[in-house]
Amino acid sequence: MFPQENHSNGYQHQQGYSHRERVRRGTCRSRASTSSHSHSVRVYDQPRPPCTDFDVAYFHSYAHLGIHQEMIKDRVRTDTYRDAIMQHQSFIAGKVVVDVGCGTGILSIFCAQAGAKRVYAIDASDIALQANEVVKANNLSDVVVVLHGRVEDVEINEEVDVIISEWMGYMLLYESMLGSVINARDRWLKPGGLILPSSSTLYMAPVTHTDRYSDSVDFWRNVYGIDMSAMVSLAKQCAFEEPSVETITGENVLTWPHVVKYIDSYSVTIQELESVTAKFKFNSMMRAPLHGFAFWFDVEFNGHAIPSTNYHSTTSFVDNHQMNGSQRKRRTNPNEALVLSTAPEDPPTHWQQTLIYFYDPIELEQDQLIEGLVTLSQSKENARFMNIHLEYTSGGRSYVKESVMR
Numbered sequence: 010m011f012p013q014e015n016h017s018n019g020y021q022h023q024q025g026y027s028h029r030e031r032v033r034r035g036t037c038r039s040r041a042s043t044s045s046h047s048h049s050v051r052v053y054d055q056p057r058p059p060c061t062d063f064d065v066a067y068f069h070s071y072a073h074l075g076i077h078q079e080m081i082k083d084r085v086r087t088d089t090y091r092d093a094i095m096q097h098q099s100f101i102a103g104k105v106v107v108d109v110g111c112g113t114g115i116l117s118i119f120c121a122q123a124g125a126k127r128v129y130a131i132d133a134s135d136i137a138l139q140a141n142e143v144v145k146a147n148n149l150s151d152v153v154v155v156l157h158g159r160v161e162d163v164e165i166n167e168e169v170d171v172i173i174s175e176w177m178g179y180m181l182l183y184e185s186m187l188g189s190v191i192n193a194r195d196r197w198l199k200p201g202g203l204i205l206p207s208s209s210t211l212y213m214a215p216v217t218h219t220d221r222y223s224d225s226v227d228f229w230r231n232v233y234g235i236d237m238s239a240m241v242s243l244a245k246q247c248a249f250e251e252p253s254v255e256t257i258t259g260e261n262v263l264t265w266p267h268v269v270k271y272i273d274s275y276s277v278t279i280q281e282l283e284s285v286t287a288k289f290k291f292n293s294m295m296r297a298p299l300h301g302f303a304f305w306f307d308v309e310f311n312g313h314a315i316p317s318t319n320y321h322s323t324t325s326f327v328d329n330h331q332m333n334g335s336q337r338k339r340r341t342n343p344n345e346a347l348v349l350s351t352a353p354e355d356p357p358t359h360w361q362q363t364l365i366y367f368y369d370p371i372e373l374e375q376d377q378l379i380e381g382l383v384t385l386s387q388s389k390e391n392a393r394f395m396n397i398h399l400e401y402t403s404g405g406r407s408y409v410k411e412s413v414m415r
């Protein structure tokens with residue numbers, strides 16, 4: 010199980026189970042979504058997405074307080090959200106906000122503290138019942154309206170100025186929660202409204218990690234003086250079949266990262282997230298064994314940058330670009346925007362990094378080319394799971410690796 014195989018050398022999960030483990034472990038039960046509001050001002054003619062047993066299990070997993078404690082204790086995450094809300098205080102004050110997936114209600118309360126006129130705090134998990142108690146205990150019931158139901162199912166009877174959500178999963182897209190933010194945006198956000206975070210970027214880079222490989226594989230070559238090499242093939246399968254969430258450092262990373270996907274919160278569509286493909290080309294900056302690829306993301310809170318006339322236009326950001334750290338800073342930070350980064354060189358977060366290891370390392374020479382493509386697609390079995398297809402070529406040999414993040 011994941012918590013036992015947590016290879017983190019930086020961020021430690023403080024509760025018994027990781028975020029991902031909870032998403033995976035939730036047990037099914039039926040519960041009708043409820044809402045105290047019954048009118049919507051905008052006609053929205055898209056059919057409601059079905060609420061599957063997997064979704065019910067997913068929401069049930071968020072009823073456990075441990076995952077919320079883990080997220081709230083992640084100060085990089087929670088402080089950046091609070092700073093972003095305060096940075097946009099002049100826009101938020103006096104306005105109507107929707108918090109998509111409010112959990113304990115923490116972001117809704119930050120928005121109320123920033124002077125929001127009304128905050129709709131929506132969550133389909135039973136944690137919403139607790140959020141309502143927290144709101145009452147802080148005398149904010151006249152501002153924060155907790156709606157216990159799926160964003161896709163609840164109705165609110167006004168348009169909103171601001172959407173805030175902490176929707177990011179491991180590798181950015183795991184959990185597929187961004188679709189619910191898109192649903193809220195398309196139903197309720199006024200033209201010229203604000204979405205926090207405003208954009209997000211998924212990166213990948215080749216990594217070397219000899220200690221991790223030895224710990225999982227070479228360990229079996231000599232166990233208390235016994236040759237257990239017969240285990241090596243099984244050890245590789247057990248250790249490297251699935252993506253692994255762990256903390257690496259900048260020293261593990263062999264090249265500048267490559268942008269797998271840039272997402273503009275104002276224009277992204279649900280269809281665009283069903284499958285994402287990116288081609289990559291790296292030149293190793295050193296001679297080292299290549300053990301796999303690491304993925305991480307950042308999100309930006311650069312606010313109200315999209316004028317209302319461009320509300321649904323795509324940005325001019327160039328996708329699939331390899332870029333170095335200073336380029337990344339310049340591009341993601343044009344107006345001193347706040348960035349919540351989960352990069353290996355930045356302070357650790359509960360998202361850590363996601364690693365896709367090869368079964369056997371590739372011995373790279375300096376400047377050796379590694380090229381290929383990666384496709385991330387929502388699993389047909391459960392759209393919250395992610396299929397990862399990797400094709401890569403180096404030193405004249407080609408490889409394919411399929412894995413599922415579940």
Ligand SMILES: C[S@@+](CC[C@H](N)C(=O)[O-])C[C@H]1O[C@@H](n2cnc3c(N)ncnc32)[C@H](O)[C@@H]1O
Nearest residue numbers: 071110111112131132133134158159160175189
């Ligand atoms: C990552 S947590 C964030 C919680 C809280 N906003 C915070 O920052 O601490 C995501 C929350 O969104 C809720 N959620 C996810 N999809 C949802 C949907 N479609 N409708 C309502 N709630 C949803 C989950 O139940 C979970 O509580």
